[in-house]
Amino acid sequence: MKFILVLMLSLALAYGIYYFMNMAGAKKQRKEPGVPLVELTKVSKKKFEDRIEAIGTANARESINVTASVTEFVDKIQFKEGERVEKDKLLVSLEQTAELAELAEIRLLMEDEAREYKIARKLYDKKVVSQTEFDKQSYELRAAQARLDAVEARIKKRRITAPFSGFTGIRQVSPGTLITAGTIITTLDDLSVIKLSFTVPETFIAALRRGMTVEAGCAAYPDKKFSGKISIVDSRVDPETRAVTVQAEFENPSYLIKPGMLMNIEIISNPRESISIPEKALLSYGEKHFVYVVGKDMTAKKRMIVIGFRNFGNIEVKSGLKEGEMIVTEGLDKVNNEQPVRTSSEAGATKS
Incomplete structure (x- = not known):
């Protein structure tokens, strides 16, 4: 009888130890999923540049309506429509x-x-x-x-010639027509250089200077960018629009840009290397911006940063981060301030 009692007590003790060990393991398993799995990215520097966007209209370097200065009959047409003519080329002979x-x-x-x-x-x-x-x-x-x-x-x-080299337009008169002074015969445009005029808000005046690079695109050539330089910044700001007129010049050797085209313009300035983070790492609340920084202790700490320019999925950080720091880029919705985190590499090591 005594033997049976001792046996039962031993079995009860063994079961208690087994139950305790299983409960501890279960608690550990329940605790581990509470540490969020995240992806970290090292903070680095990237190249940034400021871009001012505007819309402008293309103009030829020189552009005129070819007209007569006397009343007379047209004798001969000496040009073809759309052809390039040299300076002093005879265009029209009057009687x-x-x-x-x-x-x-x-x-x-x-x-x-x-x-x-x-x-x-x-x-x-x-x-x-x-x-x-x-x-x-x-x-x-x-x-x-x-x-x-x-x-x-x-x-x-009575001998109407081209005052400069350029392209003729559509002919408006025929031989034998009696034309008067001021009658438009055709147009003449020098397309070797295109002048692009556009307006920029006065807040950007300090960033504008002659010789700055300007990029332009248009609907006619959606995959092509044209590069030019600012030739002049107007000396006055329009008091109604609070904008200044800027003119840029573009070399046009293939004559692709035509006068009157609507151009989308980007002015590139202030090239620099700055601290950069992926756009997906940023948390924004109104005008305030944050990231989660993870130190060696694998604890995520919420930190406020000041951001600058955005460029192709990257965000410039003006202050608040240092190069080489680690930030959370995936799993942000699972992370709280001062919370331990783990990465996929750590999770794999734990399982093994």
Whole structure:
């Protein structure tokens, strides 16, 4: 009987020890999932640059409406629509038959007057003719020269040439048309350089300077970026819009940009290396921004930071973090301040 009692007590003690060990293990298992599994990223530096965005309209470096300065019939069209012409290329000839006839007549008169002047000069030098007679002949020569200059000027007005190299537009007149002064014949645009005018809020004036790089894109070439330089920043701010007008120039060797195009503009300034964090690591509450920093003790501590520019999934940190610190980038929704955390590598080590 005594033996049976001792046996029962031994079994009860063994069961108690077994139950206690199992409960402790269960508590440990329940506790372990309470330590959130997170992913950490080391804080590093990346390149950043400020970008000011605007919208502008493209203009040719030089652009005019080619017009007549006299009323006359169109004789010949000397250009093709859309072609590139050089400076002084004859574009249109107006009727000038009468002027050419008058020019021939005056040239003959000039020859006679020049010959008479030479004779008068010799006679005057020999004291054969008086000063008055010589002056009269000199006047006749100058008068003939003036008539010649006048008719040549009239002919020049009837020969319309390109004042600069560029591309002609659509022709607005035909041979035989009677045009008046100011009638538009075509357009002429120098597309070798494009001027882009746009406005920038006055808050960015301090960042603008001549020679700064400007990038522009347009709907016509969605995959292409054009690079230019700021050529001038206006000396005045518009008091109504509180914006300043800026002009940039773009080399246009392939003539892809056309006058009138709407361009999306980015001004690039202040290139620098700054502390950077992935955008997914940031917690924002209104105007305040935080990250969870994890030290060697694997405890997540909530820290306020000051952020700057955002660039392709990365955020510039102006203050609050140091290069090399570890921050939480995955599992943020499971983390609280001053809470221990674990990474996937630690979880794997625990299981093994």
